[in-house]
Amino acid sequence: MNTLRVNGVTVARGAGPVIRDVSLELVPGRITALVGPNGAGKTSLLEAISGVLPIASGSVHIGPHDLTRQSRVGRFRRGLAHIEQGRAVFGGLTVLENLRLTARTGEQVDQVLALFPELAKRADSPAALLSGGEQQMVVLARAFAANPAFLLIDEMSLGLAPVVFTRLLPVVSRFAAEGAAILLVEQFTHLALDIAQDAVVVSSGRVTHQGPAPDLLASPATLHTAYLGESR
Template structure:
């Protein structure tokens, strides 16, 4: 589904990623982990097309999209939820969703996925809690009907009870079989519970990788402790 082959990329003359390769198959779920500054967000931004590569390739369904702009990648099935619970704060919850789709059945479908939003449709998005805004950000991206959902720190700054709700949704999405998930997450246990593959980044390089699941937590923590 999504593959980065030997990607080197960064900002100006500063390279943040160095010869990075990852592979997320159709219907698969992978977590990118590492300390702050390891290059995790840069990797996602390269995948989406927000940062050009100096060398290497980005492939989507086996097609080289390295030079394709972000909107072209969205049309090919990429959905990106960046850090920060982004929304349009002066618009209502419903208006935020309708920016993507005004088809009632489609909006109803994402509200079924995030039922907490159903009672918040008239409320300005800027008045929602951090967890509610994060659910709104994911719901809005799902309205684009992605086949690959890319999430950057979806639990950052969110209360534990809402984290559990978001985890349940992501697990459900990844188990559908028609949606791949690429996740950057600081909480190791959370990330491994919902993914079947992990990669650890250190100083812009993949230093460890393997099968996900709760049994991999020790190996991941050991890799991150180096």
């Protein structure tokens, strides 16, 4: 079973490091919630793992394969997908055409449309005409259609109504249950921890806590201390 391993990664952005010596592991079938205060470096870490940002030091591996110097496309071919903040749909393409960009087979398209019945009803509609929630579903469905082994999700709830976001959480859980390893960054910390098995807290660019997500969720004092960066 291949895992994704982040080993001592440091990322520089602008004046200096925004991520310092971070290590974590993503295991197939499990969701890891990456939490921390605003400006902690969570988005930069995801971008470094997926290849959007270069890594100053450290390494990223999937199984025996060193991805540290590979391009984002190369990492995607190894099974690593990244849903970035915002809704990056191709507005001039229909919902179905958006999904076909990443799906390898028609069966994969059918499978994700079954997960998102709202999109099945709008399959022939240009993505630009969808609501914000529907566009976010397209982004998520497009990532699922690629059937990645490892999925990074950055602020899925951004710009969504709470009812839409809570509708998507079980879909993420189901995707993990089918074997994917997921790293989830989410502003609604307690909702992220509620569906995760593992938790990593980042503060000021450093990991301040790692452990089972249920334990962190059940201990507000521990979560508060971890956010402040006072615990390792």
